[in-house]
Amino acid sequence: MEDYTNPYKKTAAFWDQAFYQAPDFDPEKPLGFRELEKALQWLGEEKPRVLDFGCGHGRILLCSNKHGVSQGVGVDISKEAVEKGQHIAKKFGLDKNFEFIQGGIPELKKFKDDSFQGVIIFNVLDNLLPDHGKLLIEEIKRLLSPGGKFLLKLNPFLTPREISDNLPNSVPLEDNLFLEQSGLYFWNIPSEKLKNLMAPELTIEKENEINQGPNAPKNRLFFIQKIN
Numbered sequence: 484m485e486d487y488t489n490p491y492k493k494t495a496a497f498w499d500q501a502f503y504q505a506p507d508f509d510p511e512k513p514l515g516f517r518e519l520e521k522a523l524q525w526l527g528e529e530k531p532r533v534l535d536f537g538c539g540h541g542r543i544l545l546c547s548n549k550h551g552v553s554q555g556v557g558v559d560i561s562k563e564a565v566e567k568g569q570h571i572a573k574k575f576g577l578d579k580n581f582e583f584i585q586g587g588i589p590e591l592k593k594f595k596d597d598s599f600q601g602v603i604i605f606n607v608l609d610n611l612l613p614d615h616g617k618l619l620i621e622e623i624k625r626l627l628s629p630g631g632k633f634l635l636k637l638n639p640f641l642t643p644r645e646i647s648d649n650l651p652n653s654v655p656l657e658d659n660l661f662l663e664q665s666g667l668y669f670w671n672i673p674s675e676k677l678k679n680l681m682a683p684e685l686t687i688e689k690e691n692e693i694n695q696g697p698n699a700p701k702n703r704l705f706f707i708q709k710i711n
C-alpha cells in the first residue's frame with residue numbers, strides 16, 4: 484500500500500488533541516445509550532475475540548467486556564488514543580486480554596484469516612478515503628471467521644442541502660467525499676452502497692437508528708454477519 488499515514492496526518496493530530504484531554508472512564512459503567520449496550524450484548528453472545536478498528540481510547544471495546552467479549556485488539560491511528568486505551572486497560576486489569584496497536588489498515592496484515600469472531604467499527608469508516616474504506620471492508624471479510632458478527636456505526640447519509648447546512652466550509656474532493664475544516668474526511672456513504680460493498684460474504688441483518696443525545700446527529704448502526 485502506498486503511504487497510508489500521509490493522508491491522515493491532520494486526522495491523527497485532531498484525535499491526538501481530543502484524546503490527550505479525554506478523562507479516564509470506567510469500563511464497568513454503562514455507556515449511557517441503551518441501544519448501544521444491547522448491540523454489544525448481541526456481539527458478545529459467543530464470548531468472541533473482537534477487533535475494534537478506529538477504537539479511540541477503547542471506550543466501546545473495553546465496555547464490551549462486560550457484555551461477553553473475552554479478548555480484544557484495538558487499532559487506531561492516534562498515538563494519544565492508543566496510549567490512553569492501554570492505560571485504562573491496565574488500570575482496570577483488562578490488559579491481559581485487551582491490546583492496543585497504533586496504526587491503520589496496514590497493521591491488519593499481521594493477523595491471519597478468521598482471527599476474530601467479532602468486529603467493531605464505530606464512526607471511522609466514513610472518515611476514511613473511499614479506497615481505504617473499501618480496502619478495510621475487504622480486510623474485515625478476511626479477518627472475521629464464518630458466522631462472526633460485525634457492528635458498524637456511521638453518521639447519517641446527508642442530502643446536498645444537509646451538507647451545506649451542517650458542513651458549510653467543507654471542500655468537495657470527489658463524489659460524496661468532503662474535506663472538513665477540521666482536516667477530517669467525510670465519506671457520505673448511502674446505505675445501499677454499503678450493502679453492495681459487504682456482499683457477498685457479509686450480510687446486513689438489521690439497520691437501527693441510534694439517538695445519541697441532543698447535540699449529536701442520529702447515527703446508523705448496522706448489525707452484520709459473515710455467512711457460514
Ligand SMILES: C[S@@+](CC[C@H](N)C(=O)[O-])C[C@H]1O[C@@H](n2cnc3c(N)ncnc32)[C@H](O)[C@@H]1O
Pocket residue numbers: 491494495498536537538539540542543558559560561564586587588604605606607610611
Ligand atoms: C470518532 S472517533 C471514534 C472512536 C471510537 N470508535 C468510539 O466510537 O468511541 C474516530 C477514531 O478513528 C480513528 N481514525 C481515524 N482515521 C483513522 C485511520 N485512517 N486509521 C485508523 N484509525 C483512524 C481516530 O484516531 C479516532 O480515534
